[in-house]
Amino acid sequence: MISRQTIDSIFSAARVEEVIGDFVSLKRAGSNLKGLSPFVDEKTPSFMVSPAKQIWKDFSTGKGGNVVTFLMEHEQFTYPEALRWLAKKYNIEIEEDREQTDEQKEELKLRESLFIVSEFAKKYFIEQLNETEEGKNVGLSYFKERGFTKQTIDKFELGYSPTKRNAFTETAEKKGYGKNILEASGLSIYKDSENGIDRFRERVMFPIHSFSGRVLGFGGRILRSDVKAAKYLNSPETEIYHKSKILYGIFQSKQAILKQNECLLVEGYTDVISLHQSGIENVVASSGTALTPDQIRLIKRLTPNVTILYDGDSAGIKASFRGIDLILEQELNVKVLLFPEGEDPDSFAQKNSSENIQKYIEENALDFIQFKAKVLLEEAKDSPVKKAELIRDIIHSISLIPNVIQRELYIQQTAELMQVREEVLFKELGQNLDRKHKEAKEKRETERRSHSLEVVKEEAIAINPRMIVEEELIKLIMQFGNLVVDLKDDAGETYATTVIEEILQQFESNDLKFGNEIYQSIFEDVKLGYEKEELRTGDFFVKLFDEGKTEIASEAMMEKYSISDNWEKKLNIHIKAKEDNISKDISDTILRYKTFYLDDLIKEFSEILKQQEVDGELRMEQLEKIILLTQMRAKIFKALNRVI
Template sequence: MYFYFVISRQTIDTIFSTARVEEVIGDFVSLKRAGSNLKGLSPFVDEKSPSFMVSPAKQIWKDFSTGKGGNVVTFLMEHEQFTYPEALKWLAKRYNIEIEEDREQTDQQKEETQFRESLYIVSEFAKKYFIEQLTETEEGQSIGLSYFKERGFTKATIEKFELGYSPAKRNAFTEAAEKKGYGKNILEASGLSIYKETEHGIDRFRERIIFPIHSFSGRTLGFGGRILRSDVKAAKYLNSPESEIYHKSKILYGVFQAKQAILKNNECLLVEGYTDVISLHQAGIENVVASSGTALTPDQIRLIKRLTPNVTILYDGDPAGIKASFRGIDLILEQELNVKVLLFPEGDDPDSFARKHNSDEILEYINQNATDFIQFKAKILLEEAKDNPVKKAELIRDIIQSIGLIPSVIQRELYIQETSKLMDVREEVLFKELEQTIQRKSKDNSPKPVQDSPNRPLEVVKTQEVTIRPREVVEEEIIRLIMQFGNLIVELENDEGEKYETTVIEEIIRQFDTNELSLENQLYQTILEDVKLGYENDELRTGDFFVKMFDENKTQVASEALMEKYFISENWEKKLNIFIAPKEEHISKNITDTILRYKTLYIEDKIKEYAKLLNGEDLSGEVRNEQLEKIMILTQTRARIFKALNRVV
């Protein structure tokens, strides 16, 4: 992500000051006015009553059904699954903002960046060219369009997947591209044109229907082409070669069109070919992607994992093809995804089945027939082994190897039990084989799913309790005060009872510096350091500053704090008729109490630290007395703070 590191702060500020959260979200969600805010149905889950709120005044949004929220960038990250720089770039393009770089690049870096961008541009040009050839030329309509219509693809489906056609003339596209000013080096690097020393460029995809291949964010990376004639010696399917922007092992066909449906259904259907994806989409099943005939790779699996932990693989029933895919499915198990397998009736594949049935019928068939992968694999291999004991022993080892990839010890135990029944082999024998498999992997320095030995009955696994320390809660409150009310002027009282005016940020900085305090949470501490840096430069950095930062974590913290301030009380008032007094009314007391509580917890941690030293190795009398004196001083200080908080000790 080279873009991530060079985008300038000025460009980010321009994007945030120009982009309107209500306009951007309005492209994806139907919003209606609700007082000073806008309201709509959640784009992340199915709901009947709208719980999705947008604040044009604060430029933030909140989805009460899922708890998600943030600014215009975080919406695109959540809804479109963009990375932070991809979201910024999308906004820059939407609002015609030129992206400026933050530092000087070398000539070579500029060249590389321009070259890569040129590949995207020529791919976009090619896509539009192929669409035009399909829809506006006699050749494209009679060959390409008629083929798509024969397969039952509607105009809407063809447009959705941006299908096209490349004419029979050997250099039609290359000639058109060169006339537009695209050079030989770009056309050749993109794989769209082929050049030989003694010839002009010729088209790679000539006389083929075209399937554009999109990135996760929708950019055109490459193409797949299918030849329709049977009287020529040529590959039936042809893909773009690897390039600077297209890596076959890192992309799944249809992921751009499917990602929202995958998120909503919390399941990804995986098929093999382009038309499988398109036909299922047209039938109303949109959470589907294709590996495009390649063996699954770790990068492709991680792409799915960004969206869901649940994968169902749809097969056409060819035993040889299924067995060949076992290794790829093992990789899915290794990535901690849940895998199911579905076989279609004999003679059907996902494409043909989708053309014969509606969405309800397809979903019903999937729900009733999808089988857990381990059980499916056992049955397939068992049919092959039959009564041959040697083959049966081999297939048991094969299944155990797959089970050994599963990280969950409970899941492994259940699979062992199921395999024991299917294979008619004692569980203890299978556990022994599993233990040996894991040990062999360990010797090969391969990652083990778990560290404990599985050769024992199912037992309660002791896990470390996750507890929230009081200090963490108070630190979060301190950050909230900074984000929500940092520049608010408050009237406070010092130890002598004298009143003075200050801002929330100034008081927090003064207290932390005077008492040499620091925040335990590293993210919060870096935020506090940013606040101090701003204060030193006469700038009070509140949530409005952090919500526009080039740091996703800080942006999220700021967004959540601002959302709490502007949405929570309103939601309670309107839905439950409960009025919550604004925090501003009690901010002076709140900030004083919060800092005193934090001092108390900070002191208690120090007392424990010194007490632990006393209980450690033998200490000299002088050192021991020194530690005891520190504990006594801290205890007295804590007592004074308790008194200030009106607490009984």
């Protein structure tokens, strides 16, 4: 296990804004940073990062935590994986604290094995390319013929898989990689015989990286034309490789996309590589697959602006229409660029400088309406029927845009371009929107009926007054636990204490407990810390390896900073700090919680009275207890200025 000292060093060195900034485009919002959620599709930024508190909160999903939990959520790392990733980023040497149990080793191995074997395969293919005669003569020669420099080959970690049918598998097995892991990774194929064969043979290899640079899978291109095999071959779907959720080049290109606030989208690996080598680095590829919503959301994390680069192939152009509509649905700005006949992004990049490429893109990229009109008008020629179909196609695309103002501007542009009255187009748009709304309503109604019971249960929990007060007590601990407050005892004497000490004292002296299990567990952690002379507030809990507690802590702490720092400047409104009322808040919250405790006791004694076997003396005793408890309850309500 990683030592506590190493974990502390990692948390001290790691900056949440730096790490998250590698994955999400963040902008300053007062003392915090804001961006679009990396977990869901959204229009308004609800993802907050607090550099001061070193926490993050995604208000759209409720997720939150520290720098480690972000990596666990975003990259699907385990806790040790996230720590090791941060240690590598900040050049921290990892010290092992103690030997892992067999169970812990197995759990880590299951998660890590596919990443490890993929990393091994990448290094193997690189070695084959650069250090073997076959690799140099076949693979390296091919890359050099394509014009790729040594720097470019190294940047994209290109490699070569040799001709021998089990070269990689044999090597991997000798290194100790199990057959089940090799097969699960898709790198090796095991059929009836025990001897495995390589999936990729006699191919140049393109590693496919995650956002953070981990190898997820591979693409391989065969170089011989005299064999019956697919020209390009990708890794099959695995636990870590999902083709529909990955964009080739995203790791190498993300910083350039952020900086230029634009993403160029191409189809193939070599398109990306050639453009990078030419100095155009804000480019990714869909790897020959139809564009998916998950891939578009990857781009949206970095920029709202997409330009699709296509060659002149008519089939590819028609197929692009679906991708354009998907991009519009995600409320991104989309342009399309067609290269001259006979050219594609790869060949064009090989022949032109970065300045010429950039200039060509700027001068020739068309918005989606101009692009569709240009392509479809050539087919429609003078046919009114086909022209009407073209207009309906464009209006359908416009209807997918969530922004009302953008829709109206595009309608105006279409009317001018197609020489059709705006009111006709607005009518067609209205019919499209009505259909969409009807379909969405029917879908919501179906979901509502199927989940009605769950909704009722959730609402019941949401309005449970006891849970609300318990949540408030936990927030007080997280936000202000070590704050010294002045309170008054029953005699009216003032005494100074901390928020945590007051809650602990009140709970212990009155034998109170939290009904919510995770809140009670937090309370036990706080109590344990106090016994060790440590006041455990939110700063402690956001560093725990406990997603539930970390999320609660980050949400409580981020709440303090969710109000814009500019309100007072813009609206001349003074927002009173919660600290100003903390003494009253803690007293009132504890009093409110005591009423629930009293209610439970009153209910318990009332149930005893209902039992027929209760004799007269015991009945009187229970009645006296109920009267006393009711009087105590009344005193609390009076102190809270509430009517019974």
